[in-house]
Amino acid sequence: MKKLPWVVLVSSLVTLTSFAQASWAETGELSVSSIPREFVVGDPGSINTEITLEIFATTAAPKVVVVEFIDFYTGEGGRSQLPSGSTPYSLSNVLEIVPFANRHPGGGQERFLVTIKPKADYKQQLFTGGVVVRLDSVGNQGEGVGSTSSILRSMTVTPYGLVASLEEANLLPAQVIRHDIHRLERSSFIDSILPDLPGIVNFGPVESRVTYTNPGEYPVFSELSWAFEHGGEVIANKSLRSSLVSPEQEVQKAVTTQVSGQAEGSQLNLLPGLGFVSNKITLTSSLGGTELPVQVFDGSFLVLQWKEPFVGIIALYFLVRWAWRKNLSPRQRQETATLIGLGVQTFLRGFKRRLRGTPLGAPEQVAKSSAPALAQAVPQRPMYVPPGSSYPIQKYPTPKP
Incomplete structure (x- = not known):
């Protein structure tokens, strides 16, 4: 043929x-x-x-x-x-x-x-x-x-049965040649100026971009799917429709770990606050009802907000070094120790918030009570009625002087 x-x-x-x-x-x-x-x-x-x-x-x-x-x-x-x-x-x-x-x-x-x-x-x-x-x-x-x-x-x-009449060596499945993880948001000014480390995501969400090609001499229909897993559970998945790939053609597809929130225009990040995330990419190819070998790409990355704590530790190190070399008075030493303690507490508080998936630069959430519930929680001061009064208490209550 x-x-x-x-x-x-x-x-x-x-x-x-x-x-x-x-x-x-x-x-x-x-x-x-x-x-x-x-x-x-x-x-x-x-x-x-x-x-x-x-x-x-x-x-x-x-x-x-x-x-x-x-x-x-x-x-x-x-x-x-x-x-x-x-x-x-x-x-x-x-x-x-x-x-x-x-x-x-x-x-x-x-x-x-x-x-x-x-x-x-x-x-x-x-x-x-x-x-x-x-x-x-x-x-x-x-x-x-x-x-x-x-x-x-x-x-x-x-x-x-068209595949049976083709030269087997010239009919090949599509193959993944490149996979990149791109971050979509920055958590703080520090995050924007410090470079990213390979394989580490300081703060999500991310875009998974895949480039694949057809190395054979005949066109094939390919279908691409993603699966993001954390802790043994699938946290996000996506499949794209089958498309025709010509010989030597390169195709680039991408998905993100974001979904639309309930509020209009809002986006929710599906990645965890901390931990390893595996990214499994499956590329299937077929022609004329004949399934070709499946190409599977397994990758992973670590979600860890390290930049802000790193800058904080460096600043704390120079502060301790400065305090050690200076001949400080007892009061100044106490103030320096208090400042260092506050820095450590802030770091631990931010680390706990990061485990909940909240960026370190985000404001703390304050629980608010409704006005009726708050009013019921406040005890009322008892009313005083002068002796010998002839009017009902419910009608003329008088505060005690």
Whole structure:
């Protein structure tokens, strides 16, 4: 089998990353369900032997729903769209669109179900292109792709068992070539001026950035997932959708250890206040329903807010050294010892707060009681009533002089 040309591979990859990121695509008149990025045909064990497009069309005037294939071409002038069947790798050479009642009478919303199924005969090779859904006015050809009422979906079709016909040495799984941990926040001014130590995070959250490549001569579909663990428990995980990786192409993906908080615009850090965190990265690759060897990258880093205590210890050292050399009076020695003791207490208090995941530079949280509860906790002074009074106590209480 001949290798897929670079032109088709690059154009397919660009299209796959530019369209169909959401489950539904919408315009002012159309809403179209998603299609798989890779569709495997001829798999005897698969229950998904066809693709069903669900289309909702809304228009006031009578129109027709058009569903068709297109091809892609990338040259010096950029990417262009070609009529279906323009390349040997066109989707029309492996798939067919089942005819359907495509007329919209106008005056509201109509639902259409379109079936796309494999042809009986096709070559053992990759096919790539796009599926266009658009609304045409009755009696003309419409505006075509790029109009305000058209939606483009991209996909790659792989015959089942294609891997068996390829040269095994030239079909390789995607491999991780670089992994970096980047901090997203700084805990204090000291944290911002002192350099970070490799493998140590002074204060979270962090971004895990992975770069991987396809070292083989055939494209593969890869899926990347992260798992952050601390104390034997998973504290954060994330998986990205499968994407096509061309030969020798480098792809960079990243995730963070932040989640949205309850308050609008707030972010919560999932990392612990102190301890080791393992970062397991799993990269899977497949082609035509054949799973290639899984690539696993195990890394770890230490969460330890060391910069502020380090500066404090250095300052304390010079203070003690200065006090030792000076001929201080007993009162001055007592004041110096008190200052050193306060510094040690501050360090221990900050260390305990760090275990709770609070940065050393953050203000202390003060517990507040509600006004009614506070009022109930304050004892009331008894009232004094003069002897011989004839009025009720509840009506005329008088404080005792």
